[in-house]
Amino acid sequence: MPSTHPLKDQLALLIGAALETVAPGAPVSLEIERPKNPGHGDFSSNAAMQLARPLKKNPRELAQLIVAELPVSPLIAKAEIAGAGFINFHLTPAAWHGIVPQIRADGTQFGRGDAGTGHSVLVEFVSANPTGPLHVGHGRQAALGDAICNLYAAQGWEVYREFYYNDAGVQIATLATSVQVRAKGLKPGDAAWPEAAYNGDYIADIAADFLARQTVKSDDREYTASGDVNDLDSIRQFAVAYLRHEQDLDLKAFAVRFDNYYLESSLYTSGRVESTVQKLEDAGKTYEQDGALWLRTTDYGDDKDRVMRKSDGTYTYFVPDVAYHIAKWERGFERAINIQGTDHHGTIARVRAGLQAAGVGIPAGYPDYLLHTMVRVMRGGEEVKISKRAGSYVTLRDLIEWTSKDAVRFFLLSRKADTEYIFDVDLALARNTDNPVYYVQYAHARICRVFEEWGGQTAALDSADLAPLTATHELALLQRLAEYPEVVATAARELAPHLLVHYLQMLAGDFHAWYNAEKFLVDEAATRLARLALADATRIAIVNGLTLLGVSAPEKM
RNA sequence: CUGCCCGUAGCUCAACUGGAUAGAGCACCAGCCUUCUAAGCUGGGGGUUACAGGUUCGAUUCCUGUCGGGCAGGCCA
Structure with missing residues (x-):
């Protein structure tokens, strides 16, 4: 793996030249490290220790030979052997000073690499269904996704940012009925208020705008309300467009943009779901049992086989998911990165199994997943759990309004994705070290x-x-x-x-x-x-x- | 019960994927402004890397087991 450290790269060339003489043709993965102890020089190499076993020689003696064969360089003040066979390099001040003109010449390009040049990656993140404002977990995902896109672009990759959502499932039906009962004048807590309905204030806002026959426009759709409380289909379409627009505002406040919004329903209308099922059946990886169609995901490491088509004839959610990822591959993305909450980790094995079973040439690790844990919010020494707007959770926009886009981004990116994070609002507002x-x-x-x-x-x-x-x-x-x-x-x-x-x-x-x-x-x-x-x-x-x-x-x- | 992730200073987290004496910041203690922003800096104490084995020149890192925490385990998404 090529280093991208300006001085390590130059040292590697020098050591490589010495190895050509000392151990021609010997396989060695050249590792150069910054020693923790300053007494061990500026850089150290374990090349001699790595070569000791294949050459059956004493690592310290090998180190002597390598040092003796090092080409003369203005970078190296001293190269000495230490410990079990480390070669420690002490560089000249001029070697370090050379960093400054390099950085200043590179300017905004400093730190960019070309490892991904000519390759393309699709990063899927946020992917929230339009049933409410984005919560702080989506914020973590948006921060991670956007930063990862930027990092990949900085490595030369062609990056495509995609938001995947479902506008036709059970949750959306619940959203539509929630808006409908609200439009009919009911409120959460009323005897006739449905158990499963969403309770946030935003439901009332949608209902009011629906009755006023408003037009809403989001980044990926536009819709004008019919105003008829009995027209559930119109309510559904209006509510989806309304909440997609709300999410656009959340994302805009967070300075996150997407190249595309991909609809789960399009996988059905385009026939991709059916053709995926056909591929899996043709591959002989399915079987009928109890009136359902099953996929042999256990052939690919899953712990049990999964139902693809329920006995009522509809598909389980992971079938369109497999179809979606085949589409990503066929669209030319040799790499796909999915950013999701850890609560979705169960889907990884079956999606990957489905992609392998389909036999369309997708590599085994496709797609990559980055899973993140939940975010909790602390303010004034107490945990904040609800927001009036959303009903049951703190929204991303709350957090940005209480603090700032910069603080929310920086804080949510400051921990490994898989560790739980407690966002301290007071700390984010502090103007000190x-x-x-x-x-x-x-x-x-x-x-x-x-x-x-x-x-x-x-x-x-x-x-x-x-x-x-x-x-x-x-x-x-x-x-x-x-x-x-x-x-x-x-x-x-x-x-x-x-x-x-x-x-x-x-x-x-x-x-x-x-x-x-x-x-x-x-x-x-x-x-x-x-x-x-x-x-x-x-x-x-x-x-x-x-x-x-x-x-x-x-x-x- | 099973699978995946995690366990490092009192707290929050690092550790260049197997390197030499495990590092920062909070918090605690003691100092530094007639100076380009003190919204800052300097010094100090703090550790059996959850525990027990194993692999090798060498383990926080890899393997096995135990304990503790999180998330999953539906013909829900």
Whole structure:
């Protein structure tokens, strides 16, 4: 796997050249790491230890040979052998200084890679059925999905953002009857109010607009209400369009957009469901039992076979799901990433089994899933559980209105997807170092303030001599900046935006420490320009990182 | 009962996918502003990585078991 660390890449070439002489043709996966202990140098390689077994040689002796064969390079100040056979590299200051002009030349492109060039990925997320406003769990999904799309795009992938929903199922029927009874004047709590009906205030809003024969327009549909309370089909269509529009507003407030909205019902009307069933039957992977049609998902690792077609003739939900994923594949997406709550994990095995059984050439791991756990909201030391608007849950829009888009995004991305998260509203509003989003944004604002005070043109820094950058805080910052492209690549590969969040906190910490220790706008010109160049590189990394997360980088705070 | 995920400082979380002495932030204690934003910084104490085995030069990481938590287990979605 190619590293994306500018200095590791160069070291790898040097070590590779030495290995050509020491162990020609030997298989070795070259790993170069940043040692935790500074005494172990700037980088270390375990190449000698990896070669010890296949070559049946002492790892320390192998390390000696490799070091002896290393080409001369201005990057390396010293290469020494330590421990069980590590080769530790101490780099020259110039090697680290070289990071700054690279970053400044790359600008907004710094941290981008080309691992995905020529490949396309479909990311499916949010995928909420239009039965109510988006809740905070959808918010986590929207933040994760959008960040992952940005990360993949930064790796050169062609990214397609899709929202899948069902406008014709049982939940939608419940929505329609809820609006209908509300339009007839009933309220939650009335004796005749149906048990299964939705209770949020938004149901009353829909009913009122329906009676007023309003027209609603969402990103993917438009509908004018008939105003007839007995016209359940019109109520259903109006309610779906109304709530899709509401969700559009939620997503807009969160700065999330989609390339396409895909309807589950279209899989029926296009015949894709029927043709999928036919494929599975033709493959001999189905059987009839108890009046139902079953799929042998146990042939593909599921713990029991699943019903495809119920005895009443309708299909279970996972059949259109399989049809949908065959469609993704046939639309040319060699990779698909689905972001869902952990409560849906049971569907993974059967969807993948269905795709394998269909025998249409889809690889075994298709699609990828990123599952996330629930989000709870704390405010004033107490858990907030309900909102008037939604009836039974806190909405994404509540959270954004109480805090900010930036805070909600940053916070929801700050933890691994599979760990439970408690969103602390008070912390998100704090204007101090306890609040990580302010901490990172403040580092950026401080840099901008320095440049404003300086008043020069950044182009004047292009020729800056960086030799004056010798302070420990400056070296630490250079080292951190060099890691950025690798962090972006790893966060994309692992579907783990939290790695980038943590990185930015570390980067901001390195900057604040430096800022506090050294004055940038000193009288001595060489030092002043060198420090401004490093500050400019830091600014670029912070902006690029926050942009990938969908968080703004204000110049003044 | 079965399957998947998780278990790391008092709390919230990291740890470059098998590397050397497990790191940050809260909280607690002690300091730093006539200076480009103190919305910040510096220092300190804190750990048998849930537990018991196994794999190898080396394990928080991989395997087995136990304990504890979450989510699933329908001809619901």
